[in-house]
Amino acid sequence: MKPKIGITCSIDENSIKLNEAYYKALEKAGAIPLLIPIYEDSAIVNELAGSLDGVLFSGGVDIDPHHYGEEPKKGLGQIAPERDELEINLCQVLFKMKKPIFGICRGIQLINVALGGSLYQDIYTQHEHVLKHSQDAPSYHPTHKVRLIQGSFIQKLFGKFEIAVNSFHHQAIKETAPVLKSVAYSEDGIIEAVENVDENNFILAVQWHPERMFEKYQEQMRLFEVFVEWCTNHRRR
DSSP, rough: OOEEEEEEEEEETTEEEHHHHHHHHHHHTTTTEEOOOOOOOHHHHHHHHOSSEEEEEOOBOOOOGGGGGGOOOOOOOOBBBHHHHHHHHHHHHHHHTTOOOEEETHHHHHHHHTTTTTTTTTTHHSSTOOOOOOOOSSSTTTTTTEEEESSSHHHHTSSSSSSEOOOOOBBSSSSTTTTTEEEOOOOOOEOOOOOOOOEOEEEEESOOOOOGGTTTTTGGHEEEEEEEEHHHHHHOO
């Protein structure tokens, strides 16, 4: 049977929103994608986590800095408190269950915060000599390079030490969560990917948007394929 993989969504007044590229990439990789709305009952999180084979934490607005012990700084953008609370709780439950977790853009930041790390609230005011990480080029187009750490899971996955990626963010990881390791960097030192320290359990998250790239750049599809493979294997246990 195909694995059932949840995808977190953005919220806008009375609607939830998701770029269709997320679920198209997962479906192409062999999964059944299911959208996760915002639940008011926190007890649902445990049942939800138990029913899914993995979760993709998608992109979206900024994360409330109170979740990593900071007051808001200049440059912080829009936040979604209900989404933060749901996703942080869900990520922590999934981690305890040792279920596969994948993050994209906001997703890498959310996973890092949920597991004990912190963020730059705005890299342009808090980090020196940054590249342009919010591109005006077409969304599929790679605009800067990322260096992959030798021997890391993601480096072995791509089979090279450097890739080119797209970029749509102004927040980024500052301190990596203790259970994660930073495995990819842009030229300016911004963390572009993290993995689980425990290689027996799948956590992989990237700062770029592979769901916008995979149709033109096949190598980006490997991120979705390997995530689905882990979800499938976890389902069979």
